[in-house]
Amino acid sequence: MPSLLIIDDEKSIRTTLREILEYEKFEIAEAKDGEEGLKMVLENHYDVVLCDIKMPKMDGIEVLEKAMEAGVDTPFIMISAHGTIENAVEATKKGAYDFVPKPPDLNRLLITIRNAMDKGSLVSETKVLKKKISKTFDIIGQSEPIQLIHKTIDKVAPTEARVFITGPNGSGKELVARWLHAKSNRSNGPFVEVNCAAIPTELIESELFGHEKGAFTSAIKQRIGKFEQANEGTLFLDEIGDMSLAAQAKVLRALQENKITRVGGEKDIKVNVRIVAATNKDIQEEIKQNRFREDLYHRLSVIVIQVPSLKERKDDIALLTEHFLDQIADEYGSPKKNIDPKAVEYLQQQAWTGNIRELKNVIERLVIMSDKKITLEDAKLYVKN
Numbered sequence: 001m002p003s004l005l006i007i008d009d010e011k012s013i014r015t016t017l018r019e020i021l022e023y024e025k026f027e028i029a030e031a032k033d034g035e036e037g038l039k040m041v042l043e044n045h046y047d048v049v050l051c052d053i054k055m056p057k058m059d060g061i062e063v064l065e066k067a068m069e070a071g072v073d074t075p076f077i078m079i080s081a082h083g084t085i086e087n088a089v090e091a092t093k094k095g096a097y098d099f100v101p102k103p104p105d106l107n108r109l110l111i112t113i114r115n116a117m118d119k120g121s122l123v124s125e126t127k128v129l130k131k132k133i134s135k136t137f138d139i140i141g142q143s144e145p146i147q148l149i150h151k152t153i154d155k156v157a158p159t160e161a162r163v164f165i166t167g168p169n170g171s172g173k174e175l176v177a178r179w180l181h182a183k184s185n186r187s188n189g190p191f192v193e194v195n196c197a198a199i200p201t202e203l204i205e206s207e208l209f210g211h212e213k214g215a216f217t218s219a220i221k222q223r224i225g226k227f228e229q230a231n232e233g234t235l236f237l238d239e240i241g242d243m244s245l246a247a248q249a250k251v252l253r254a255l256q257e258n259k260i261t262r263v264g265g266e267k268d269i270k271v272n273v274r275i276v277a278a279t280n281k282d283i284q285e286e287i288k289q290n291r292f293r294e295d296l297y298h299r300l301s302v303i304v305i306q307v308p309s310l311k312e313r314k315d316d317i318a319l320l321t322e323h324f325l326d327q328i329a330d331e332y333g334s335p336k337k338n339i340d341p342k343a344v345e346y347l348q349q350q351a352w353t354g355n356i357r358e359l360k361n362v363i364e365r366l367v368i369m370s371d372k373k374i375t376l377e378d379a380k381l382y383v384k385n
Contacts (some may be wrong), residue, residue: 215264
């Protein structure tokens with residue numbers, strides 16, 4: 001049964017609303033003034049709060065403000081006999097879901113309450129998803145190289161410095177990029193990823209900069225490129241070592257001038273984007289072989305972060321194994337499987353040419369193929385390098 005708190009200094013209003021809403025199968029709590037209402041909001045969970053604006057001791061706007069400051073995400077519907085546009089605007093600016101004048105139209109009030117509950121459910125679901133995502137993108141480990149990466153991220157993320165991430169395939173370069181964004185001042189903006197190795201050379205410019213309708217045969221409508229999509233946020237150019245020299249030249253111009261031009265267009269478009277780039281290649285060798293522009297590298301590499309291979313941080317394998325066992329149990333909706341310490345030791349002895357990605361795949365295989373506990377025999381049978 002959904003719960004609803006009525007904060008109003010008029011007993012007759014509280015009683016009337018209680019009778020109507022209890023008939024509609026709501027569980028009702030009451031507060032006779034703003035101070036009591038705020039205390040109840042902070043100590044209990046409600047699906048919706050109906051809050052009068054004009055009250056003694058503490059008015060409804062102050063209750064709303066203090067609740068928002070405390071991180072309460074319960075939707076507030078403000079009610080008042082002084083129903084002016086100014087009141088409605090002020091209430092919504094402070095974070096209220098809606099404003100209903102007194103005496104309330106009961107049909108409208110019920111619809112507003114239902115809509116507010118739907119919004120509250122979406123907010124809760126979003127928080128759960130964000131927690132799941134943050135767990136998915138955790139950088140797990142206590143080894144010296146990983147501690148150095150954490151310290152570097154903490155120092156660099158709040159700045160606008162461009163970051164160049166190097167490391168072998170599957171080592172976690174994307175995780176570093178995501179944490180740089182999450183801890184930056186742009187964290188509320190978009191994080192847009194481009195896998196430069198996965199896009200054909202003839203399409204990379206359109207992918208990055210967009211194109212105008214008719215720019216080429218298959219351009220049947222205008223397309224917004226990744227630079228524009230990432231405006232006010234972070235653009236992650238993964239595997240940038242595979243980008244063509246022509247596309248590199250255009251990226252360099254975009255970085256120098258903070259503007260781009262769509263393929264087939266003439267208009268310059270201003271963009272405000274932080275670039276994080278990554279590659280698994282020896283970039284200095286690529287520069288020597290004239291496959292990568294040295295001037296672009298220097299533009300991108302204000303800070304360089306080297307992500308180690310798994311064989312360079314074998315002490316972290318036990319922690320990573322536990323992390324993946326937790327993650328897989330959540331994904332499958334099943335109890336977490338335990339693993340024998342000897343099986344973990346066996347995992348630490350492997351080469352792991354595919355790094356973290358390979359380890360996760362192996363742990364998932366062991367969870368599926370083993371019985372109640374993952375044994376050394378399971379590890380020997382199902383770990384194949």
